[in-house]
Amino acid sequence: MSTPTQYTFSHPEQGLSKEHVAFLERFYQTSDDPKGSRQYADVFVKDGELVMMGKRVEGQEEIYKLRTTMWNPVVSRAHNPIAVFPYTSSPSSSEIEIMLHGTVSYTLNDGRKCEDVEWAARGVLVDAAGETRWKRYQVYMDSAAMMPK
Numbered sequence: 001m002s003t004p005t006q007y008t009f010s011h012p013e014q015g016l017s018k019e020h021v022a023f024l025e026r027f028y029q030t031s032d033d034p035k036g037s038r039q040y041a042d043v044f045v046k047d048g049e050l051v052m053m054g055k056r057v058e059g060q061e062e063i064y065k066l067r068t069t070m071w072n073p074v075v076s077r078a079h080n081p082i083a084v085f086p087y088t089s090s091p092s093s094s095e096i097e098i099m100l101h102g103t104v105s106y107t108l109n110d111g112r113k114c115e116d117v118e119w120a121a122r123g124v125l126v127d128a129a130g131e132t133r134w135k136r137y138q139v140y141m142d143s144a145a146m147m148p149k
Contacts, residue, residue: 005025006080007025007028009102011084011085016098019132020086020096023125024081025081028081032076034077040064040067041061041067042060045128045134045135049136049138050063050137053139053141074109076106076107079102080102082101082103083102084099084100086098096125098124099122100123104116119140121138124137
């Protein structure tokens with residue numbers, strides 16, 4: 001068993017493979033890297049969909065642009081996924097739908113810190129050429145914590 005990190009989360013024993021767990025841990029680590037926008041976009045299928053902060057984009061290039069823009073007001077970001085809940089309608093399905101929740105802390109360019117902002121997400125994971133990828137990922141978060149006071 002691997003050593004727990006801030007990206008380690010609880011999940012049921014059934015429904016998520018070791019590959020899914022490792023993918024999600026790497027995904028949130030990449031999400032916290034200000035230089036990781038290209039790598040972030042590349043974990044989506046070519047026509048993948050991302051819905052975040054009131055914006056919906058499709059395709060890896062649009063996902064890359066959105067992620068790059070989202071770093072503009074942020075100096076650092078630290079996700080702490082807490083739990084993942086998988087669902088699949090069929091054991092033979094190549095897709096798995098998941099719900100997740102956790103917290104994220106930010107340091108903004110103006111020096112403010114936003115600590116332990118709660119978020120939830122819904123996504124669809126697929127096997128694409130032997131690799132786990134997002135088909136769809138949508139984040140639900142109150143962005144008021146990032147607004148100037």
